Amino acid sequence: MGEHGHKKDTREMTFPDLFERFSSEILPLGCADATHLRFQSIARFASARAGDAPFIVNDRDQIVFIAKGSSKLVAEASQEREQVVAFHFVGDLVLVPARGAHAYTLYALDNCDLIFFQSDEFFKLARYETGMIDEALERAMLALARSREKAVALGRKSAQERLASFFLNMAERIGSKHEEGWVMQLPMSRSDIADSLGLTIETVSRQLSELRDAGLLTTQGRSQVHLLDWDGLASRAGHLVPAE
Amino acid sequence: MGEHGHKKDTREMTFPDLFERFSSEILPLGCADATHLRFQSIARFASARAGDAPFIVNDRDQIVFIAKGSSKLVAEASQEREQVVAFHFVGDLVLVPARGAHAYTLYALDNCDLIFFQSDEFFKLARYETGMIDEALERAMLALARSREKAVALGRKSAQERLASFFLNMAERIGSKHEEGWVMQLPMSRSDIADSLGLTIETVSRQLSELRDAGLLTTQGRSQVHLLDWDGLASRAGHLVPAE
DNA sequence: CGCTCGCATTGATTCAGATCAATGTACGGA
DNA sequence: TCCGTACATTGATCTGAATCAATGCGAGCG
Known part of the structure; x- marks a missing residue:
């Protein structure tokens, strides 16, 4: 479960502790215990140190929750030409796309605790809980708004x-x-x-x-x-x- | 059919005809008649000619379905500096944000038929129909992916x-x-x-x-x-x- | 506590794309 | 079918940011 850096992690945080952060931030308030457990069962945990790319570029979209630390999502236009698509901080939910026209990689900017999901598994479960997809949609629209603002800045x-x-x-x-x-x-x-x-x-x-x-x-x-x-x-x- | 000139609209398309396009493209297949009717009741219709901005910039996000024609979503960085954020074609669902850091306007590129909704009303209804929010999320993620690709292009x-x-x-x-x-x-x-x-x-x-x-x-x-x-x-x- | 290496600042020069300026051409209207 | 105008192409020059090149500084290590 998750790679914890090279040496070892100084702060000891248990998986349930971290998951709790995800749960209180993302899962709806009156969320059924069953949903809680189902999400916990598909969640993967990673602890990353500054500079790490905590998981391999996958063929499937990933959903990553930043439980601690901050990260950058980088698109590689070609060797030596990188574009930072977004920065993320504690409590953010990141949509990491599968490799498409460009390769996207999530890098830790400092020591991070991340909880991640395969997006298809995530959404399959999300459908069971009212308000869950709404939350995801809300955050996707926020990411879209930010990305558009970035496009305006970069273009003009x-x-x-x-x-x-x-x-x-x-x-x-x-x-x-x-x-x-x-x-x-x-x-x-x-x-x-x-x-x-x-x-x-x-x-x-x-x-x-x-x-x-x-x-x-x-x-x-x-x-x-x-x-x-x-x-x-x-x-x-x-x-x-x-x-x- | 086809547009010749501006005087008046040659093709006569009734509201139900147009709404049908929206419904078959966006509403889930086995969708309840009630949902269908509810959406129809909050839908607004606009027919626009090339160059038109078919509705006033609102204080609320809009959801626009392109039933016919094509459009551009433009952000105004300042007078004389415009950034086209996205192009849209028949069947696309456009998320037009409320005025924020920049003013966003949707313009018709050619003769268009548009069906539009206040996004809050839209999502309130969407919640009643399984698969509907999923569809919206799917399209929001597509828009996000395109916007990110654009950012890479503009930046690097x-x-x-x-x-x-x-x-x-x-x-x-x-x-x-x-x-x-x-x-x-x-x-x-x-x-x-x-x-x-x-x-x-x-x-x-x-x-x-x-x-x-x-x-x-x-x-x-x-x-x-x-x-x-x-x-x-x-x-x-x-x-x-x-x-x- | 000072050394050192990687990050950041500052300066000189170059270059891709903007701006300024004609000239050419498609297409809708009479 | 021809005409006018708005759109598009092409050319000359300028400029903001990139690139090339030192130099300065701060955080982590011995």
């Missing part, structure tokens, strides 16, 4: 607009409101950010410096970001009228 | 790769297999294609000429395209190894 926004949007997005998802602005600890590297925004590391770095110089945010170390001026960032995020 | 592919992918995609959706290759009648303009691929009209035109010169396809008039060499196009569509 400048490097700076993309980076500004990225920070606002991340703040909404993993930031915490501070007195002056928002603070967050980014689990992904500059290279991940670049691959997510369709840019290079260098461009990300340059644009970040510009935002810093403009007094819109500050950084601490490699991963902490402090947004000082939400509206300033929002106006640089592409809702501007460039000419006129 | 060259102009030529994007255009080649576009033609292969369109052939799969609206092309017909001919003796030598695939033939299709594109309902969208060069400008729509550019806005879909995150390029300019000029770049689309230049890359199209290159593909034409390379003997991979021919064009006839503004909208007919004949793909001569599927594999050649596929290899230019971004599964190439650029260096090495």
Whole structure:
């Protein structure tokens, strides 16, 4: 059951503990015990360390619940050209597609606990429990909305607009409101950010410096970001009228 | 049948006729008559001519069934910067999001018959009929998969790769297999294609000429395209190894 | 506690695609 | 059938981001 890294896992979390997180987040409230058990029986568990791809690319779609940590879903356009399709955080449900026109791989950004299912098995069970498919549909539509927003950014926004949007997005998802602005600890590297925004590391770095110089945010170390001026960032995020 | 001119609609299609198309495509086979009637009662009908945006941007998500014609879903990044998020053809079910970070509008590419629903009403009813939510989920996941593929193209592919992918995609959706290759009648303009691929009209035109010169396809008039060499196009569509 | 390697920043140059600018051509209407 | 206009193609130039190339810095290890 699941590969736990190479050395060993420091925090000891039992399978039932982890499954409980899935269950309270995803299964409907008044869910029958039988359903609970059925899902538990098809669930697979994986503990991954930063950089790991916790499971082999499969010929069937996978549903992955992030019980702990954060991950990125990467599409390989060709060797050396990767596109980060989405980032995920605790409580997220990820739809990992089977290999199609491109190969998709889920990578752990930090130490992760994942619960995963074959999507066909998952949906077969989901049908028995009212509200379950609804939840899945809800989350699929959220993923769709995010993917569309990403497409708009990649298709029509400048490097700076993309980076500004990225920070606002991340703040909404993993930031915490501070007195002056928002603070967050980014689990992904500059290279991940670049691959997510369709840019290079260098461009990300340059644009970040510009935002810093403009007094819109500050950084601490490699991963902490402090947004000082939400509206300033929002106006640089592409809702501007460039000419006129 | 067929549309000649704009004065009035030549083909007379009654509401029940159109709804029947929706029903046979989307509603489950052994669907209860009651469900059928309930959906019919919340369905709204619109007939649109090329270029129309058949309904006002709403504060609620819409579900649109394309009973006839084809459409584009456009996100407005800012005035003068539009991103085509998706194209749709007969039988497709479109999820039109409410105004969020960007404004989304559905435009008719040619004469269209549309059946639309408020998504909340739609899903409330869908819950009564087994298989209905499944169908919606299925289609949402297809839309998600397409949107992700688009993100990969926009983030990591060259102009030529994007255009080649576009033609292969369109052939799969609206092309017909001919003796030598695939033939299709594109309902969208060069400008729509550019806005879909995150390029300019000029770049689309230049890359199209290159593909034409390379003997991979021919064009006839503004909208007919004949793909001569599927594999050649596929290899230019971004599964190439650029260096090495 | 300092070393070191991998990550990040900064700078110089190049290049794919945008922009600006004609010119050509399909197609709907008179 | 011809005409006008909107759409499409082609060409010249410009530019934002990529690429190439050092240099700086921070976190994990000995």
